[in-house]
Amino acid sequence: MSGVYFHIPFCKQLCHYCAFHKSISLQAKDDILECLKLELKLRKDYLGDTSLNTIYFGGGTPSVYQPEEIESLIDEVTKYFTIDANAEITLEANPDDLTENYLKELLKTRVNRLSVGIQSFHDEDLILMNRRHTGKEAFDAIRRAQSFGFDNISVDQIYGVPGLSMKKWKENLDLVFDLNVQHISSYHLMFDPNTIFTNKLEKGQLVEMDEEESFEQFNYLIDEARKHGFIHYEISNFSKEGYISKHNSSYWKQKKYLGIGPSAHSYNLEQREWNIAHNYKYIKAIREGECFSEKEELSEFDRFNDFVLTSLRTYWGMDLELVRKDFGEELYQHCITKSKKYLLFDHIRQEENCIILNDKGVFVSNDIMSDFFWIEEE
Ligand SMILES: C[S@@+](CC[C@H](N)C(=O)[O-])C[C@H]1O[C@@H](n2cnc3c(N)ncnc32)[C@H](O)[C@@H]1O
Ligand code: SF4
Numbered sequence: 124m125s126g127v128y129f130h131i132p133f134c135k136q137l138c139h140y141c142a143f144h145k146s147i148s149l150q151a152k153d154d155i156l157e158c159l160k161l162e163l164k165l166r167k168d169y170l171g172d173t174s175l176n177t178i179y180f181g182g183g184t185p186s187v188y189q190p191e192e193i194e195s196l197i198d199e200v201t202k203y204f205t206i207d208a209n210a211e212i213t214l215e216a217n218p219d220d221l222t223e224n225y226l227k228e229l230l231k232t233r234v235n236r237l238s239v240g241i242q243s244f245h246d247e248d249l250i251l252m253n254r255r256h257t258g259k260e261a262f263d264a265i266r267r268a269q270s271f272g273f274d275n276i277s278v279d280q281i282y283g284v285p286g287l288s289m290k291k292w293k294e295n296l297d298l299v300f301d302l303n304v305q306h307i308s309s310y311h312l313m314f315d316p317n318t319i320f321t322n323k324l325e326k327g328q329l330v331e332m333d334e335e336e337s338f339e340q341f342n343y344l345i346d347e348a349r350k351h352g353f354i355h356y357e358i359s360n361f362s363k364e365g366y367i368s369k370h371n372s373s374y375w376k377q378k379k380y381l382g383i384g385p386s387a388h389s390y391n392l393e394q395r396e397w398n399i400a401h402n403y404k405y406i407k408a409i410r411e412g413e414c415f416s417e418k419e420e421l422s423e424f425d426r427f428n429d430f431v432l433t434s435l436r437t438y439w440g441m442d443l444e445l446v447r448k449d450f451g452e453e454l455y456q457h458c459i460t461k462s463k464k465y466l467l468f469d470h471i472r473q474e475e476n477c478i479i480l481n482d483k484g485v486f487v488s489n490d491i492m493s494d495f496f497w498i499e500e501e
Contacts, residue, residue: 124207125170126177126373127200129159130384131185132402135217136255138242139323140281142315144386144400145183151402155384156192158409160199162383165414167203169381169391174205177370177380178212180234186220190228197233211369213238213277218264219256226271236275236368237268238308244298245291248284253319258298265302275366277306282344283337284312285329292340300351305366309344310359311337338486345482356438358485375433395419424497427454431495435488440479441495454497461495 133152134145178200180193193214200206213236214229221239243249244258256264268276278299282292299307314321314331323329345355353361360371373380382389386400399405399415408415421429427450434441443462447455462478465471470484470491480488 124176124373125173125378126179126370126380127163127175127204128179128181128370128380128382128387129185129196130382130387130398131155131180131182131188131215132385133187134182134184135187136253137319139251139253139319140284140312140315142318143183146402149187151406152187154406155402156188156196158406159196159383161409162414163196163199163203165409165412166381166383166389169389170204170379171391173379174207175200176207176210177373178206178210179370180214182215184217184220185214186216186225190225190232190234193229193234194232211236211275213368213370215240217255218261221264221268223267223271226268226273230271230273236277237273238277238279238306239265239268240279241265241299242279242281243284243287243291244295245287248287248291251286252281252284262298262302265304269302274305276302276304277308277368278302278304279308279310281310281312282340283332285332287332287340289336289339289343293343296344296347300347305363306368307348307353307361308359309361311341341486342482345485354438357436358488372437375437376439377430377433389416393421395421422499423450424499426450428496432492435478435480435492435495438479440474440477442477444476457497458495464494465491 130144132145132155133149134147137147178197185193197212212234214234215238218239218241239261241261242252242254244262246257249256249258265276265278280295280299314324320329324331348355348361352363354364354367355361356367357371357375360368362368377392379391380389382398385398385402385405387398389396396416396418399408404415430446431441441458443455443458446458462471462473465484466473470481470487471478472481480491484491
């Protein structure tokens with residue numbers, strides 16, 4: 124089973140922390156919609172003979188398109204792929220796009236999961252981030268979606284944001300739990316290159332939260348999420364029973380996916396590809412019948428490092444017997460040595476053949492994963 128991802132490269136306003144590819148001019152909206160369909164046709168064989176269990180509209184802001192335009196993309200997918208009866212079809216949406224009218228129309232489509240960027244319920248944080256909604260508008264948007272019958276909703280939040288005190292973070296979480304959503308993605312703020320936040324940080328206009336404080340926010344999040352019946356199934360992702368995101372899981376479980384649209388990534392177990400992150404160059408290439416993408420053939424060691432990166436992020440962990448079977452004795456022994464070290468540091472636990480990061484390990488997961496990587500000697 125595989126997935127199709129559509130990257131919708133538009134936003135009505137630029138959030139100051141975000142480095143995802145997008146344009147705030149919506150002028151090319153119709154051209155992009157046409158080219159997404161053309162690209163799908165051009166690359167319909169990329170995944171081989173497989174059915175789809177996920178379709179994901181991500182961005183940017185997919186909700187800049189009307190529901191019937193989103194449905195027309197799903198129609199296009201059905202021309203080339205068999206979609207499983209219980210496929211997960213997600214639309215990322217900004218809260219202020221989820222008006223009554225939009226939701227009413229969206230109900231007529233095959234979208235069955237919403238992922239809504241809340242970030243914070245505190246207006247001063249939202250202003251700092253340059254979001255285009257208030258906390259109350261975000262809260263009301265989720266309630267409205269629920270009242271229209273959407274029963275698989277995920278919300279995005281960001282912690283570790285300058286000025287987000289523990290008190291405010293607790294209030295944010297209380298409101299999220301109050302909403303009774305099925306899934307939460309909680310990200311630690313990243314200072315990504317080429318963002319206003321990073322620029323301000325460099326100029327000393329913004330001060331990064333110290334690690335101890337953001338660790339406290341993370342710990343509070345995982346404790347509270349558990350108490351409220353959420354499964355912490357990946358570093359930043361929490362779900363109620365039965366609502367683990369199939370789309371996210373296909374990234375972490377090494378399944379194939381086809382990424383359509385500017386900047387979208389694709390993976391077919393042997394090769395990784397990424398499309399040009401430029402709307403007009405993308406449109407030109409697709410209209411000329413070409414895909415403007417870069418490719419990377421994956422060596423055995425690249426595949427191993429990918430396996431480390433994806434499996435250690437999750438609560439299923441890394442299966443050491445699978446390492447031995449797929450990557451051989453040398454890499455297996457390498458993993459055993461590293462595992463002993465992190466068992467001693469109390470950063471991981473072992474369950475049968477699998478090693479799994481514990482709460483302490485999850486917070487320093489980047490360091491642990493890099494240490495497990497196999498670096499080829501020059
Ligand atoms: C690509 S956005 C798309 C969602 C949608 N456009 C919205 O903003 O509501 C997905 C999520 O990534 C998260 N995100 C983006 N940049 C981030 C950063 N630098 N640090 C932490 N989280 C980030 C935000 O929580 C955001 O909702
Ligand atoms: S967080 Fe969402 S709305 Fe904000 S710039 Fe990024 S993609 Fe656009």
